[in-house]
Amino acid sequence: MISDQDTVTQVRNRLRRAHGQLAGVIAMIDEGRDCKDVVTQLAAVSRALDRAGFKIIASGLRECLTTDNDDEIEAMTEEELEKLFLALA
Template identity: 40%
Template sequence: MEYDTKVKNRVRRVEGQVRAILRMMNEGKDCRELVSQMSAARNAMDRAIAIVVSSNLEHCVREQIEKGEDTDSQIKEAVDLLVKSR
């Protein structure tokens, strides 16, 4: 599967957030600030995961429908991936 620029940019943004967290740790920033930034990075990664799974699901379901195949297993697998990612 190919990943579009929007998804890659989201992951790059998370990468920047994680670098900022490490910098904050090295600077001895307050725990509350650190946890807030860690939470923001986790939420951003969760959103990126959701986009990847939903895009892949859409692609796979369309292929299954074109082939006249059942899509239940694809949908279940996508839901399982989302649940596992949390």
């Protein structure tokens, strides 16, 4: 889990922004707006979600690198990290 409050705030803000953008996309579809405009806004939502995900992963990596190995937190394997990155790719 993310322990840094600044990171939590940034991720929450990005997700709220994406939530608002997605609501806008739904409204655009309901209004019958042009396909190009809908797809452009949908791409913006996707980028906002990706940025939130990358922020979470970056925060986790930072915590893994700074956490003492004596802690009970188990470090992620290289394969697990790769799966996280690929999930957002």
